[in-house]
Amino acid sequence: MTSVLRRCANCGAERASAGPDEVCEYCHLAPAEANRAMRRGLVNRFGIFLLGTIAFFVPCFLYPPLELDGILIFIGVIFFATIFLAVWVERRALRRQEVELVKRIFHGLVPLPWLLGTLLFVNGALDRSPPQNFQATVVSRFAMPGLLPMHQLIVTSWRDGGLERLAVTRQDFDLFHNGDAVEVRVQSGLVGIPWLFGVYSK
Numbered sequence: 001m002t003s004v005l006r007r008c009a010n011c012g013a014e015r016a017s018a019g020p021d022e023v024c025e026y027c028h029l030a031p032a033e034a035n036r037a038m039r040r041g042l043v044n045r046f047g048i049f050l051l052g053t054i055a056f057f058v059p060c061f062l063y064p065p066l067e068l069d070g071i072l073i074f075i076g077v078i079f080f081a082t083i084f085l086a087v088w089v090e091r092r093a094l095r096r097q098e099v100e101l102v103k104r105i106f107h108g109l110v111p112l113p114w115l116l117g118t119l120l121f122v123n124g125a126l127d128r129s130p131p132q133n134f135q136a137t138v139v140s141r142f143a144m145p146g147l148l149p150m151h152q153l154i155v156t157s158w159r160d161g162g163l164e165r166l167a168v169t170r171q172d173f174d175l176f177h178n179g180d181a182v183e184v185r186v187q188s189g190l191v192g193i194p195w196l197f198g199v200y201s202k
């Protein structure tokens with residue numbers, strides 16, 4: 001089954017005729033060349049996306065949101081969706097199928113980690129709201145070694161009957177133990193994403 005290629009893989013311009021070697025009227029590339037140029041663009045954008053994903057972790061450590069777990073799951077879904085779309089575009093291009101729509105969705109996802117990271121950074125860095133202190137008890141501790149080490153104190157929640165998972169520094173992690181009464185300092189965030197200022201011993 002061969003579908004008719006209506007758009008140039010490189011620039012997305014409509015092709016006047018669908019001949020296999022017809023040069024694009026807009027960017028003057030033959031389909032094979034257009035595919036190669038498109039793939040180069042794909043790799044470049046994917047690099048920008050990867051850098052954004054790494055940069056995204058900076059505000060997560062500096063101004064960790066209380067809902068960090070949910071935010072990390074969200075960015076994880078975006079991460080794998082973007083990889084999936086990049087592979088899909090590549091495969092469609094190899095089969096000489098239309099790539100324009102999938103390519104546009106991919107392009108739309110590329111800046112997301114940068115935007116989210118900037119949002120979290122601004123939320124914490126420009127936050128001038130007074131910190132609020134809450135009493136809590138350490139219930140459990142969780143450490144994940146690796147490239148991006150994660151240290152969490154799991155404490156009783158001041159919001160409801162549940163638990164809060166607090167992303168803390170290595171030093172704070174070593175300082176507290178199960179059963180310790182602690183004071184949790186929270187700031188409400190410039191754009192309304194509450195974040196953890198610190199954990200202190202009572």
Ligand SMILES: [Zn+2]
Pocket residue numbers: 008009010011012013024025026027028029034
């Ligand atoms: Zn073109």
